[in-house]
Amino acid sequence: MQMASAVADALERQSTLLVEAPTGTGKTWAYLIPAALSGKRVVISTGTKTLQDQLYQKDLPLLAQSLPRRFTYSMMKGxxxxxxxxxxxxxxxxxxxxxxxxxxxxxxxxxxxxxxxxxxxxxxxxxxxxxxxxxxxxxxxxxxxxxxxxxxxxxYITRMKQSAAASDLIVVNHHLFFADLALKDFSFGEVLPRYDAVIFDEAHLLEEVATQYFGVSISSYRVEDFLRDTEREVRFSQPQEKGYLDQCARILAKSNRFFQFFRRGEERYRLTRAFFSREAVTAGHDLLQSLDLLRQQIHAAQVKSNGFSHLAERIELFSADLQLFLTADASTPFVFWGESRRLGVFLHASPLDISALLRQKLFEQEIPIVLTSATLSSGMQSRGVLQYAPTATGAFDFVKERLGIEQADEAVLPSPFDYEKQALLYLPSHLPSPTSPPFVPAIAEEIVRILAASGGRAFLLFTSWKNLEEVYRLIAPRVPYLLLKQGDQPKHALIETFRSEVSSVLLGTTSFWQGVDVQGEALSCVIIDKLPFASPSDPLIAARIESLTDQGKDPFMTFQLPSAILSLRQGIGRLIRNREDRGLLAILDHRVTRKEYGRHFLASLPPSPRTDRLEAVQRFFSAGASAGASG
Structure with missing residues (x-):
C-alpha cells in the first residue's frame, strides 16, 4: 500500500520515483493498479521476458476483471x-x-x-x-x-503496433524500450506509440541494456546475414542477373579478410590502436568499396522491388557503422572492444558513460518515471521507511549517478520475510583465497559436504564459466543427486526439471543470478562461489575504472564495490521467495569476513543468523527435516 501510494503520487506529480521492493512485497500490484487507474498511457518495461509474460498473461487479465475502471492493455516484443x-x-x-x-x-x-x-x-x-x-x-x-x-x-508487427496504439498499458522489455529510444535518437523512426509515463521493473538492469543500444556493433555474422538476404532477393526479383551473386562472393571474401584482423580468443578484449594496423584499415576500406559497388548495381537495376531496394539502405547503414571503427580516435566517446564467438567476430563501440544520454533522452522529458527492483540500493540504509527526496541516506546514490537521475523520490521498503527463522547464512572461514589455485578444488569439497546436509535441493551460482565447469567435473562422480548444468538445456527447461526433481542441483552463471523464481522445498540452498566483482580485464569495466581514476575518484568504492553488492543481493534473492520457504545461503569467499570492504557486503545481506561451522548447517537442515516430519 505504501508503494502503490508512492507510485500514484509520482504519476500524478510527473515526478521520478525509485523504489526498492523486496520479493514478497507485492510490487507488481503496487505499480499495475495505480497505472491502470491513472488514465495515462503507461509503458511498463521489464528486464526479462519471463516477467513480461507473467504481467500480460496472468496479472493484467486478473486486474481487468477486478478494477472498477476499464482499461486496455497489450504486449510488445522485439x-x-x-x-x-x-x-x-x-x-x-x-x-x-x-x-x-x-x-x-x-x-x-x-x-x-x-x-x-x-x-x-x-x-x-x-x-x-x-x-x-x-x-x-x-x-x-x-x-x-x-x-x-x-x-x-x-x-504481425503491424498488428502489434496497432494494438499498442489503442492500449492504456503497454508491456515491453528493456531491450525493446531502449531500442525505441535509440531509434528516436538517430531519427530512424520509432517502435513504441507515444506514452505518458514509464514504469521500469527489474530496473537494476537498465544501465547494461541502455549501454548496448546506445552503442554501435558490426560483425562478420551481420555481413553474412545481409549476403544471404541479398541472394534470396536476387533469386526472386533478378533471377537472370548473375553479377549480383558474383559481387556477393567478393564482399564475403573482403569481409572475412577484414574481420580476421580482429579475431582473438573467446574472451572479450579491448580494441587498442594496435588492432587498427594499416593493413586492417585498408581491408576495411576494401570492404566498404565492395559494398558500395553492390549498392550501385542495385540502384542501376532495371527491375525494382521494395525488398531489393531496401538492401541498398542496409549497405548505407552498415557502411556508416564500419566507418566509425575505421576513423576512431582518442576523442571518440566510445569504448571499442571485440569478441570472437565460434566462427563469428563482433566489434562493439559502447558509450563509456550513459548517464548524460539517459538524463537528456529520458529523465529530463517531464514525464513520470518509476524505477523498481528487489535490489536497487547499494546499501541497507533506512530500510522500512518511505522517504521523499531530497534524502540524506545515500541508498540510491550509485544507481542515480550511473543512470543520470538528478532528482527523485525514494522508497526503501522492508522485506515481509522473517529471515531470523527462515534462513541461515554460512560463511566458512577455512577455505583458501579465491584467487589461489587450490580454491576451486577446496570449494568443490565444501559443496559436496553442504549438499550432503541439504539433500541436494540447491542452486550453485558461479561468477565464471571456468569455475562452474571445473566444480561440475569434480563433484559429478560424488554427488548422488541429479546435476543440471547451464547450457545443457534451455534455461526454462532446466528450471522446470529443477522444480519437479526435488533433490536436484542446478549449476548456473550470470543469467541464473536473477529472474529465477523457484518456491518451496526444491530450492532450499543457494551456494555462491565468489563475491561477484566484475572482471577488471573486461574492456568496458577497465575503461570505466580508468575514467573514474582520471576524474580523481576511487573506482573501487564508487563503482566496483556497489556493483558487486547489487549483483550479490540478486543472487541471494533466489533463496527465500515466500513466507514458508526455509533455506541456507552459503558464500564460499572468505573476503566477505576478512577484508575491510566485506562489512559493506555483510550490511547488505538479509538479517539472518550467521555461522562459519558446518555442524550448524547440518543442524539447520536436521531441524527442518524434523519440523517437516512432525508437520
Missing amino acids: KGNYLCLYRFGQFLEQPTFPGLEVGSDFEQLHRWSMETATGDRAELSALPEGSPLWPEVSVKGEACLGSGCPDYDRC
Missing part, C-alpha cells in the same frame, strides 16, 4: 520474436538452404503458421530454442521492409 510473412513466403518457395536442416521443425512451424493469431514464437514451444529454422523466417530488424512490405497490412 521483432525477432515474430514470424515474418514476407520471408516465410520466400522460404516456402525455396525451403532448402545450404547447411540448414529443417525436417520436423518445418512441419511444426508450417502447422502453427496457419493457426497463430499473433505470430509470436513463444507459442511455438515445440520448436527447439536453437533451431536454425527460426532465423530464416522471423522478422529481422535491418531486413524489415516496414511500410514498403507487400505483407505490411497483414504483418
